[in-house]
Amino acid sequence: MQAWRIDVLAKADQLDPVGDAAKRALTAAGLSGITGVRARRGYLLGAELTAQQVEGFARDVLCDPVVEQFVVHAPGARPAPAADIHAVTIVPRPGVTDPVAHSVQKALNDMHLPMVAAGTYRCFDVRGLERSDVVKSQLLQAARKGLANDTVQELLFDTIPDGLPGAPPPPDLAVQSVPLAGLDEAALVALSQKGGLALDGHEMKAIQSHFDGLGRAPTRLELETLAQTWSEHCKHKTLTGTVRFEGRTIDNLLKSTIAKVTRDLDRDFCVSVFVDNAGIVKFDDEDSVCIKVETHNRPSAIEPFGGAGTGVGGVIRDVLGTGLAARPIANTDVFCFAPPDLGRAELPQGCLHPLTVLKGVVAGVRDYGNPMGIPTVNGSVHFDEDFVGNPLVYVGNVGILPTARAHKKANPGDKIVALGGRTGRDGIHGATFSSLELHTESETLSSGAVQIGDPITERKVMDAVMACADRDLFSAITDCGAGGFSSAVGEMAEGLGADVQLDAAPLKYAGLAPWEIWISEAQERMVLAVPPAKLDELLQLCEAEACEAVVLGTFRDDNRLIVRHQDVVHADLDLHFLHDGLPKRVLEASYKAPAHREPTLPPEQDHGAALLKVLGDFGVCSKEWIVRQYDHEVQAASAGKPLCGVREDGPADAAVLAPKLGSLRGVVLANGLNPRYSKIDPAAMAECALDEAMRNVVATGGDPDYTVVLDNYCWGNTRDPQCLGELVRATEALCALATTYRTPFVSGKDSLHNEFRTTARTIRIPGCILVTAMSVIADVRLTLTSDLKGDGNQLVLVGTTKDELGGSVYYKSKGELGRNAPRVDPERAKATLHAVHRALQARCAVSAHDLSEGGVAAAVAEMAIGGRLGAAIDLAAMPTDGPLDPTRRMFSESQSRFLLEVPPDRLPDLRANLGDVPFAVIGQVTAAPTLRFADGARELATVAVADAERAWKAPLDLDGTLTQEVSR
Amino acid sequence: MSAPKALILRAPGINCERETHHAFTRAGATSEYLHIQQLLQDPRQLDRFAILAVPGGFSYGDDISSGRVLAQEMKGKLGERVLQFVDRGGLVLGICNGFQVLVRLGLLPCTKARLEEEVTLTHNLSSHYECRWVTLKTEKSRCLFLPAGLLLRWPAAHGEGRLVARDAATQQLLVDEGFAAVRYVDDAGEPTERYPQNPNGARLGIAGLCNHNGRVLGVMPHPDRSYLPTHMPDWRRTMLAHGKLPEDGDGMVVFREMVKVAAAEG
Structure with missing residues (x-):
């Protein structure tokens, strides 16, 4: 469809930071010779508008009159490109969400112009390159690395977008029947694979026999509903299955380990756990806080920006849909990537480069979290080669709600109301896609599972939901996540039944088949159960908040799920079968410890240089480049920031929030994760994750006796008994420690099958459990930061240092893994956490830092950088378990230690x-800004704090501005 | 003397309304939210208030450019009325996205007492969003409520905060004629264009503007995130040095002085 094209660009005498950034990105992607890049924003408007209307709209709305100019091209005009430039144009692929286009339409409406179709694109005019086919392919390749993603965007070279997408072909509205009768297991599995259902033979057989009993074939929509609801993503089939391990049979691993800890501890501050979208914990006499952490690994591997952004959007909706709606107050995020300096030759085919993934993920979190007005307050980033095919993106959210609104219950007769974004073809099969392993072709095969977020639509949803919650207008709420309406309505209807009219759902564009509407994972949608008497008020309030809301159906009382489209029944499912018909998995697990050895290294010759190398490790180094792109201040609750110290660049162990403005009551929020320990012993990894999260909480002033934790698993293929055995071993270690610490699990999640198959090999991630810890405290004024405060203060090391360099950053810097991974002594660790907490509450210390990666040496350096002071350390004074050489004293990563x-x-x-x-x-x-390490009388190392700072800031100084500041 | 009433504007994507509401309430105002749709339905509602606050956020996603769509929505029905509101003694505060909206609307700097876009707030030189604490100096300016000569620390958090005037004469006028009410300063307290003390590259270090009669103030950094003592990044050092926390954070002065002037005029 032909359209008006309007190009907006900086005036010739104005700076063009967007163009300059594109030049840097293209150059970094390996293209040399570029002399300049000018950026253009492009808009497409329906050809129905007159030239005068377009001109006026461009002048008044699209163009910034102070610094920009615009050019209008009539529909069908194809101006010849300028001779001295190459133009790279980036257009969203058809069906990909284009939020700006919606705002353009809104502005048209505000100016009383006719409502026409609208679209956008971006364009970069690149100067300095020759005209040749080689240059063309190099430029497009660099643009793919640095500016665009093929999965969701189309790249055009020296040509213009054709126009706006035309009307799609009409959808197939017929009820599609899928005959299963008589098929053998192989044929059923083949059918599941072909349809992207991710169901195994047992599951397909259970479906077959259910419908045999009914004497009919399932419809496609019914089969899709079952596949969504029974997906690993939604049902956690592995963790709730039966596991045979070392002669024991564990029935429902999750229930008999993680959930059992919570049940046995029975802490009185737990308001609602494991039954809702997020765990709910008492905050004060009126309110509770709730917390949820999710993963969005698969989408982020293929489209980091969209994947991470919609991950953030999804976990926000989880919290918004907790109880009778919680107000989201904080985001956390934790990433695992391959090293960003990975050589291009080492990059398996079908993987994005880790630096591309890192930048895309950070931008995705930024461009969703910031517009939502939810601060991103805490996180960490971890690096290991084995994340190359499966980067991990953990996203978390904390909310607050009145405790009286902590429970929900839909009733028969309640209206099913869909709120928020429109439904499109985006994200079809996300839930089932996330249950499969990735391979070299995933990028091209699964692009439909990737979505682009529209945070402003979600913000409107949030505003509308909170307004309705305050007036008590609904009886239940949940988010549309994996599986879309099918999961959301299916879950809410459990024990009730539902009657759904799919044609009531507002669509982004025509052409969707009923089953597509039903399972689409289009973002920014919530489903509410609304008593009929309150419906009008709710719909009016949503309209006042500019949030679209429609009645999708009614909850029933006969436990049947009926789905119609234009009054034709496309599904009539027994909800009992949908929710309880899934056959239990029986899985074999075994564990054999890997045969790692401690390395025999020559004695360390230069402890100063070794420290600089440790500080420059990607895992240890400053994450300031990332942190500063997130809004960590919005909502004005921040009382402990992600960066601390005299120049606000020292690392913080945990975030401190005072979410009720004017009150000093607070929340301390922290994470713990160390994937490398998992390669030696998954039990060590699990214990250390919990201990680290607790240390971070306690060092910051949190109360170890009023702390809840979350377990978030990312694992390899658990059909491999060893891999599942590792998971069981890790889980049991984690649960034993949590029981001792008396920290209940309040929520958790698992992402399995994180493996990447290339033609040559399968790359499996190290099994990871991210532990997130949240503590409620009475007074944020008793919290601390890690930066050194005053000359002459004493540095006190609490805890015992052992021979535990296995999996350490020091060994990594020597190219070794080792065997002696740190372990946690539960009772001693608990005593330490509580003793340090007592001391900090008594104001015995003015700063505190947990000891983790890089050991005491890295901790001292970080505290000194934050405070712009120095430290003189005598390693011989450290409490140890037996004799320990100074290198181990400096860098051992023994747990349960603090520096005060x-x-x-x-x-x-x-x-x-x-x-x-x-x-x-x-x-x-x-006062002298120097780090001095001695071993008794022997001077071991002297490092200037500025040198430590430079080493620590350089690795992820991706704008080149952080290290510049050091010399200042 | 009754408490002045402050209208806290809401709109899709505005997301700092709660803290702005609380800060004005804490300063003694009676704060009330009003959604842009409600206000557009009956713009006369504006007359009930002494103060209009346009909070920060990402109005309409900052699509096209920051604040543009909300400014466009307000322009027809509300623009002139806000100008009258100011002429009749109202006070206006725009923070971050609110400042961007007021600039697009032509309400700031409004050197000629009519609505036109004389300056813009455009892409940071880094070309991306950035959140960091900055040091600001309040200049001797036309602003009726912001005391001059203060050194303040507020957090900046934006991607499009680089102030550019439409020509060199306007640029100079802003500083020479008392429109540049707030500027980014370096360690020596001097206005700076240097990163990171000036986080976006704004010319002449201009971080905030007032209008011709000093009743409208727009600032890029956030007083609404620095009005409580525990907001300040270094409150623990302050507490160590003085044994207790101060009453306010550095941003509170804006709300207190604005409410004080409104009450005195009320």
């Missing part, structure tokens, strides 16, 4: 509070 900065006159009180927990004064804070 204690004013000299507070030492007696500290001693009294720590009791029999091992600790020692190991040094002093110095």
Whole structure:
């Protein structure tokens, strides 16, 4: 369809930061010779508008009159490209969400212009390149790496977009029947694979026999509903299955481990756990806080920007749909990537380069979280080669709600109301796609599972839901996530039944078949159960908030799910079968410890250089480039920021929020994860994740006795008994420790089959459990930061240092893994956490830092960088388990250790509070900005704090501005 | 003297309304939310208020350019009325996205007392969003409520905050004629164009503007995220040095002084 084209670009005498950034991106992607790039924003408008209308609209709305100019091209005009430039144009592929186009239409409407179709594109005029086919392919390749993603965008070279997409072909509205009768298991599995259903033979057979009993074939929509609801993503078939492990039979792993800890602990602050979208925990007499962490790995591997963004959007909706709606107050995010300096030759075919993934993911989180007005307050990033095919993107959200609204229940007769974004073909089969492994072709085969988010639509949904919640207008709410309406309505209807009219759903564009509407994972949608008497008020309120809302159907009382389109029945399912008909999986698990050995390294010659190398490790180094792109201040609840110290660049262990404005009551939020330990022993990985999360909480001033935790698994192929055995081993270690710590699990999630198949090999991620910890505290004024505060203060190391360099950053810097991964001694660890908490509440310390990657040496350096002070450390003073060489003292990653900065006159009180927990004064804070490490009388290393800072900031200084500041 | 009433404007994508509401309430105003749709239905509602606040956020996603779509929506029905509101003694505060909206609307700097776009707030030189604390100096300006000579720390959090005037004469006028009410300063307290003290590359370090009669103020950094003592990034050091927290954070002065002036005029 031909359209008007309007190009908006910077005036010739104005700076063009967007063009400059594109030049940097193309150059970084390996294209040399570019002398300049000018950026253009392009708009497409329906040809029905007159030239005068278009001109006026471009002048008044599309163009910034101070710094920009515009050019209008009439429909069908194809101006010849300028001779001295190459133009790369990036157009969203048909069906991909284009949020800006919606705003353009809104502005047309505000200006009383005719409502016409609208679209957008971006364009970069590249100067300095020759005209040749080689240059063309190089430029397009660089643009794919640095500017666009083929999966959701089309790249045009020296040509213009054709216009707006025309009307799609009409959908097939017929009820499609899928005969299963008589098929053998192989044929059933083949049918599942062909349809992208991700159901195995047992499951297909259960469906077959159910419909045999009914004497009919399932419809396509019924089969899709079953596939969505029974997906690993929705049902957690592995973790709820029966596992045979080391002679034991574990029935429902999740229930008999994680959930059992929570049940047995029975902490009184748990309001609602494992039954809702998020775990709900008491905050004060009126309100509760809730928390949820999700993964969005598969979509982020293929389209990092859209995948991460919609991950953030999804977990926000989870919290919004908790209880009778919680108000989201904070985001957290944790990523695992392959090293960003991975050589191009080492990149398996079908994988995006880790630096591309990192930048895309960060931009995705930024461009969703920031517009939502939810601060991203905490996170971490981890690196290992084995994440190359399966980067991990964990996204978390915290919400607050009145405790009186913590429980929900839909009733028969309640209206099913869909709220928010329109339904399109985006994200079809996301739930089932996430249950399969990735391979070299995934990028091209699964593009439909990837979505682009529209945060402003979600913001409107949030505003509308909160307004309706305040007036008590609905009886239940849930988000549309994996499986779309099918999962959301199916879940809410459990025990009730539902009658759904699919043609009531507003569509982004025509042409969707009923089953597509039903399982589409289009973003920004919620489903509410609304008592009929309150329906009018709810619909009016949604309209006032500019949020689209429609009645999709009615909840029934006969436990049947009936789905219609234009009054034709496309599904009539027994909800009992849908929810309980899934055959239980029986899985074999075994565990054999890998045969790693401790390396025999020559004695460390230069401990100073070793420290700089450790600080420059991607896992340890400053994440400031990432942190600064996130809004961590919005909502004005921040009382402990992600960066701390005199120049706000030191690392914080945890975030502190005071979410009720004017009140000092707060929440401390932290994470723990170390994938490398998993390669040695998954039990060590699991324990250390929990201990690290708890250390971070306690070091910041959180209360270890009022802390809840979340378990988020990312694992390999659990059909491999060893791989599942590793998971069981990790889980049991995690649960034993959580029981000792008395920290209940309140929510969790798992992402399995994180493997990438190339022609040569299968790359499996190290099994990861991210532990997120949230503590409720009475007074944020008793929280601390890690940056050194004053010359002459004593540095006190709490906890015992052991020979535990296995999986450490120090070994990694030597190219080794080792065997002695850190383990946690539960009782001693618990005593340490509580003793340190007591001491900090008694204000015995002015700063505190947990000891993790890089050991005491990295911790001292980070504290010094934050405070712009120095430290003199005597390693010989450290409490150890037996004799330990100074290298191990510096870099061992033994758990349950803290470094405290204690004013000299507070030492007696500290001693009294720590009791029999091992600790020692190991040094002093110095005004001279130097880090000095000695082993008794022997000077070991002297490092200038500025050098440490430079080493620590350089690896992820992706704008080149952080290290510039050091010399200032 | 009754509490001045502050209208806290809501709109799709505006997301700092709660903290702005709380800050004005804490300063003694009676704060009330009004959605742009309600206000457009009956613009006369504006006359009930002494203060109009346009909070920060991403109105309409900042699609096309920051604040553009909301400004366009307001222009026809509300633009002139806001101008009258100001002429009749109303006070207006635009923070971050709110500042961008007021600039697009032509309400700032409004050097000639009529609505036209004299300046813009455009892409940061880094070309991306950035959140960091900055040091600001309040200049001797036309602003009726912002005391001059203060050094303040507020967080900046935006992707399009680089102030550019439409010509060199306007640029100079902003500084020389008292429109540039707030500027980014370096460690020595001098206005700066240098990153990161100036996070976006704004010419002459201009971080905030007032209008010709000093009743409208727009600022890119956020007083609404720095009005409580625990908002400040270094409150723990302050507490160590003084034994207790101060009453306010650095942003509170804007709300207090605005409410004070509104009450005195009320």
